[in-house]
Amino acid sequence: MVKIITVIPVRNDAWCIENAICSAVKWSDYVFVADDNSDDGSHDIYKRLEVQYKNLNIIYSRPKLDFNTPDLRNYYLELARSIDGSNIIFEMHADEVISAEFLKPGARERFIASMDIGSAVMMPWVNLWKSTFYYRDDQSVWSNNYSWFAFRDDRKVQFKGPVFHGPRAPESFLDNKIIVNFACVMHYQFVNFSMERSKQALYQVFEKNHFPNKNVEYINKIYACAFDERKVKLSKLKEKHFKPWLDMNLKIDMEYSEGQYNWRDTEVLKNFEKYGTYKYKNLNIWYINWEKKRKEAILLKLEGVPSDVIVDPRGLSDKLSHWFLMKYQFYPFWRLNFYKLLGEKVAEKVRNKYL
Numbered sequence: 383m384v385k386i387i388t389v390i391p392v393r394n395d396a397w398c399i400e401n402a403i404c405s406a407v408k409w410s411d412y413v414f415v416a417d418d419n420s421d422d423g424s425h426d427i428y429k430r431l432e433v434q435y436k437n438l439n440i441i442y443s444r445p446k447l448d449f450n451t452p453d454l455r456n457y458y459l460e461l462a463r464s465i466d467g468s469n470i471i472f473e474m475h476a477d478e479v480i481s482a483e484f485l486k487p488g489a490r491e492r493f494i495a496s497m498d499i500g501s502a503v504m505m506p507w508v509n510l511w512k513s514t515f516y517y518r519d520d521q522s523v524w525s526n527n528y529s530w531f532a533f534r535d536d537r538k539v540q541f542k543g544p545v546f547h548g549p550r551a552p553e554s555f556l557d558n559k560i561i562v563n564f565a566c567v568m569h570y571q572f573v574n575f576s577m578e579r580s581k582q583a584l585y586q587v588f589e590k591n592h593f594p595n596k597n598v599e600y601i602n603k604i605y606a607c608a609f610d611e612r613k614v615k616l617s618k619l620k621e622k623h624f625k626p627w628l629d630m631n632l633k634i635d636m637e638y639s640e641g642q643y644n645w646r647d648t649e650v651l652k653n654f655e656k657y658g659t660y661k662y663k664n665l666n667i668w669y670i671n672w673e674k675k676r677k678e679a680i681l682l683k684l685e686g687v688p689s690d691v692i693v694d695p696r697g698l699s700d701k702l703s704h705w706f707l708m709k710y711q712f713y714p715f716w717r718l719n720f721y722k723l724l725g726e727k728v729a730e731k732v733r734n735k736y737l
Contacts, residue, residue, distance in 0.1 A: 384494050384534075385411035387465055388472040389458040391444075393418035394645040395476035397577065398570055400427050401632050405479045407435045408630075409490055410472065414461045416444040422645060450592055452541035455548070463537060468499050472532040473550040474567070477574075479634055481565035482626035493562065500539075501558040502551035503532040506566035510573050511616055514624070514635045517568075519617035523607045524572075530556070531567060546588070566623060574638040580646035582608045583667040587653050590665060597723040598664040599713055602704070605666065609708040643678045651679055651687040663695040664719075666704040 388410040390402055399415075406413045417424060417440065428440045441461070447454040455473075462471045470493075474480070483489060497503070507529040508517045518524040533551040542553050549556060571578050582605050589601045627634055647670075653662070654672070672692045679687040696704075703714035713720045 383467070384497070385465060385467060385469045386472065386490070386494070387412045387414070387462040387469050388474055389414045389416060389462055390474050390476060391416050391418070391454075391458065392420060392424060392476045394420045394422040394424065396420070396422045396424045396427060397574055397636075397638070399424055399476045400431070401479055401570075401627075401634050402474060402476050403427075403431055403435075403438065404630070404632055405627060406472075406474055407438055409480065409484045410437065411469075412437050412439065412462075412465055414439045414441065414458070416441045416458060416461065418446075419443050449546040449588075450544045452543055452545065452548070454545045455541040455550075459535075459541065462535070468535050468537055470494060470497055470503075470532055470534050474531070477570045479568050479570070479624075479627065479632070481568065481623040483565040483622055485626060489564065496560055496562075497534040498558070499534050499536050500555055501534050501560050502530060502549075502555040503560050503562055504528040505531050505562045507569055508566045508619065508623075509569045509571070510619070511614070512572060512575060513616075514570070514573055514637075515619050516616040517619055518572075518614065520613055520615035522610050522612075522614075524610075525615075528561065529567070568619070568623060568634075570634070573636075576638070576640045576642045577644050577646070578608070579670060580644050580650070583670055584646040584649050586665045586667050587650055587662060590662060591653070591657075597719055597726065599703075599717060599719045599723050602664075602666040602707055603713060606707045606711055609669075610711055612709075612711070643675065643682070647675045648679060648684055648687065651676055651684075654692065655686055655688045659692060659695045663697075664700055666707060668694050668696055668701075668704065669708070 386409065388406045390406065390413065392399055392415055403413065403415060415428065415438070417428070425442060428442070432438050432440050445457065447457060458473065459471070462469065505528065507527040509524040509527070510516065511518045530549040530551045533555050539552045539554055541548070586601055586605055589596060624634060650667070651672070676688055676692050699717065703717055706712065706714050
């Protein structure tokens with residue numbers, strides 16, 4: 383019998399992980415939570431839930447693996463393969479909950495029957511926006527999206543590409559695509575807005591550290607879409623997707639105040655302490671008041687954060703380019719790095735044409 387196995391990678395997501403787990407155990411045969419040494423109280427949640435749910439498996443301290451390699455997703459794959467069979471493997475994130483439509487009689491069975499070995503699943507990825515009941519429904523990249531969420535395993539395939547921004551299904555399965563429309567995946571990232579803003583900053587610091595030769599204007603442009611509020615249009619989420627979860631006492635209607643300190647702030651501050659702020663002066667991360675964050679970290683007695691006052695290291699050109707990019711979603715055309723990037727892209731097109 384084909385089983386549904388869900389893997390949930392986690393690090394310090396106590397604010398949302400209970401919802402992710404308590405929903406996944408309802409439609410999955412097995413759930414594996416792979417925790418990256420969380421220290422925010424997540425472990426207390428796991429201990430309580432693993433007594434309640436027999437199909438829940440917690441890995442409290444998964445191995446440290448590089449996001450720039452496929453090793454982490456192949457580790458998740460091996461967890462899922464501890465269960466016999468060519469099963470359907472989902473990767474759900476801690477801030478995601480699948481539509482309650484998946485719980486309807488026969489829905490799970492139809493889904494399983496539609497999946498051939500070697501196929502991969504795309505589903506609507508609904509980005510809730512500053513509210514648990516409204517989602518982006520406009521021309522932005524956060525609207526009308528589909529994303530990879532699952533695949534039917536052949537027990538041989540391996541992931542080839544990096545975890546960071548990589549698909550959640552093996553690359554060799556992507557051509558055998560199955561689109562599932564009867565249910566969506568609700569994404570709560572933008573409901574906890576302060577956490578989301580810190581996440582964008584940490585991702586950009588990650589890019590700068592791991593890809594030092596990547597054009598900084600390109601890095602900034604990749605993440606600028608998170609700030610795109612030019613023509614925001616919201617639509618109300620249909621009750622059929624979330625109300626049954628509320629009836630089961632999932633706390634998916636929580637509200638979060640802005641400006642809360644979180645673990646991603648600590649990681650950015652640690653990078654400032656290790657490398658200095660000047661290394662990151664061109665990155666569009668200064669929408670956050672890092673001196674305020676530093677003071678909060680000291681009050682919390684956190685280690686590894688700067689002892690010196692943090693001053694915004696940007697010059698006028700940097701400040702203007704970051705403002706321009708966030709407001710208009712265009713590269714700052716007056717910047718030298720923009721023309722370097724333009725040259726790189728032209729050269730890349732020429733190489734691809736003649737190779």
